[in-house]
Amino acid sequence: MTPHTPPAPPEGPPVPPHGPAPITVLGRGPHPLPPGDAALLAAATLVAGARRHLEAAPVPAGARRVVLGPLAPALDAVAAEAARDGGRVVVLASGDPGFFGVVRALGERFGPRRLEVRPDVPSVAAAFARLGLPWDDAVVVSAHGRAPHTAYNVCRAHRKAAVLTAPGAGPAEIGAALLRTPGVERRLVVASDLGGPDERVEEVPPAEAAARTWPGVNLVLCLGPGSGPEGGPGGMRTLAGAPPAPAGWALPEDAFEHRDSMVTKAEVRALALARLGPHPGALVWDVGAGSGSVAVECARLGAAAVAVERTADGAARIAANARAHGVDVSVVHGEAPRALAALPDPDAVFVGGGGAGLPAVVAACAARARRTVVVTLAAVDRVPAVRAALRAAGLEDGGVLLQSSRLAPLPGDVVRLAAANPVFVLWGHRPGAPRRQGGVLP
Template sequence: MTGPALRPVSGVPQRWITVLGSGPLPGRPELVADADLVLGGRRNLDAAGVPADRALVLGPLAPALDAVAALAPASAPAPAPAPAPAPSDGASATTARVLVLASGDPGFFGIVRALAERFGPDALDVRPGTSSVAEAFARIGLPWDDAVVVSAHGRDPRTAFNACRSQRKTAVLTAPGAGPAEIGAALLAVPGIERRLVVATDLGTATERVEELTPAQAAARDWPGVQVVLCLAVADGAGGADGAVGPMRALAGPTEGPDGWALSEEAFEHRDSMVTKAEVRALALARLGPRLGTLVWDVGAGSGSVAIECARLGAAVVAVERTEDGVRRIRANARAHGVDVGVVHGSAPGALDGLPAPDAVFIGGGGADLPAVVTACAERALRTVVVTLAALDRVPDVRAALLAAGFTAEGVQLQAARLAPLPGGVSRLAAINPVFVLWGTRTAPGSIPVDSSATTAPSGDS
């Protein structure tokens, strides 16, 4: 029994766009000489000696793609019945009419995605160089299969900032507004998150520089030419990266998610049962939607159970707690669960001043100032506010505060009964106190404006 015929994937005539990553790859002089159009950054074009009449400096992506489209073959020829022998110098078996000079690995947060979407992968002959992330980690002798990699090119920089706050090994492909100074300042804005930064400048060139700094040092400098910033946790008392090497892994990327959530109350140190019950926490987490790249506030955090659960799910978290004893418990619980939680000692709403805007906010408790706290949080929250309270009398005020801030206002009363043992090996139902859970979602989702560079794509991963 025979399967379908396999079409050759290299050296076929329809591959009319060559994407060349940086590095001493063969075939560059011939490709530059034969191409009708060469795209790339100014540095790459100059280094390759591309004549001005055939060079196009990559800037806004749409005009560049239109220029490439103008050179597309009228129709893609049928695939050859068998692949032609590969040239000895590694060049394509056919002349590419378009050449893209990229940086690093152009298939890793680079221009390959845009080209493949516009012209199809069959049009591309991709020859990657070494990723700048791999280069940066190699310079400091660390593996990076457990690193979170974030690109800030044309994207909301908050994603990169929050990944650096929550993850213990992060690489950021920098962009204007998301360089070492901004990353350092973002880390300083959340108390209690200990990180060290490794800044890689001009990788692979004669002016290459790799240096380690504190967030404060990075925030105080100007940074031209930076390609990648590594953000690494600082081990308690050791000064090195927390879990820098660690055990062998099967999956690359961030730490695998928790086996479950809505942990029992016994999983957290707390005082006099002052901890959000597991059943309530499960619904709150479902409405908060914590995930990698987002920021959650836990206001009136108490034991920090909600904050820690959000951090276990990948979010950056700030816990705000008015009591000194509560602050100590939050920090102890975070250490016990192996997560990083920023902690602010103070009372809301005043303690919220200066904190970075959250995607979602959890508000626990229900004092007389609850409507004012809800209003202050709703003014800053980009997506969701969740409130838990025991007093029915305060439900209308919370709903009114959410609605006035442009949120929806929904809610339920939760009253669970847990199985409890009785003599004789039988069980009864033991009721826990009812709790109101209210939540609101922005009817017109808020956002922090992204620079107009969102229409500009990097040619490669640097």
């Protein structure tokens, strides 16, 4: 029998037995600290944390207090105290400080082996527990110190999301953002002071959330149809978070309802998706959407999607295609560029179709896109005007003429090459914007 081999120790230099004292990170909830944590806090010579944590905790009278506002000077103070002979540092944080918390910044500065982390129950877990819902299938996004549009887009795209809010990105702003994407059904649950004397857990529609004033510290759950246990598949989950991205994309044209073959062909859609880069946290416009095939595929890949279509039957067809694929697409019945004015700014835009007004539509989209615009067209005459519109908006442009031939059967169990119509795929990328930006964990 093979003797048992103990696991290798973690990488990194060990902390000497008489070396620097560890930096203790205490996750705080509304209840009193357990005796062991209270003893660590009582021995501290420096205590850092948000102002509300410092005011609520029994900080020793002789300990220096450091408010975690701007992080760099606070970390400098922690470093100086931790290096001092006899210095003992305690950092107070909410819930689990390793979950969108201060542990990341402390670990980057001091190394994880210098940290002694004692977490409490994460606020997200507590909020879902109040509703009696599992949360292993929820997408969690933080708006603290990050661009809030990522959080808004997660709420638009996913039917079970939790937002760690921040000033200027709270329930009112989330509600207002959802009101700007019609056709996406959501309800909000606002949880504040969880477990504390002033705990409130309220379910409100987005319009009410947008109109109210809320406490400064809260958590928002954004829930859509089927977000309860009865709405999902049975059995055990293997991966936490949103469902994984589909194994394939650039679906065949017959995967979508369309009129007279007015659907972006799979080969063209594959290249367009590669340039658009849809992912969780991003917002993609599909302008001149037709069947909505691009919007639906972007939504399948986790992005929030808005489809703009000028015909009523086309708008209905897009909604039907989204339902058939189990995704949420906000459908706007209107003509670009006028219909774009009320929409939230996109990360990427797909413009399909043609017509004499195409350059004006491209110009309006390029002025608003944070990252990328992709345009498909057949008429060679309009290529210079589209490229000029992209460049005028400050985008770096490129493009290809895409020509493909599919295998088609012939009598005698043989095949031939059936050529599809050539299509120009043009794009513009904003200088300095990452090739993939946003995301659930920015």
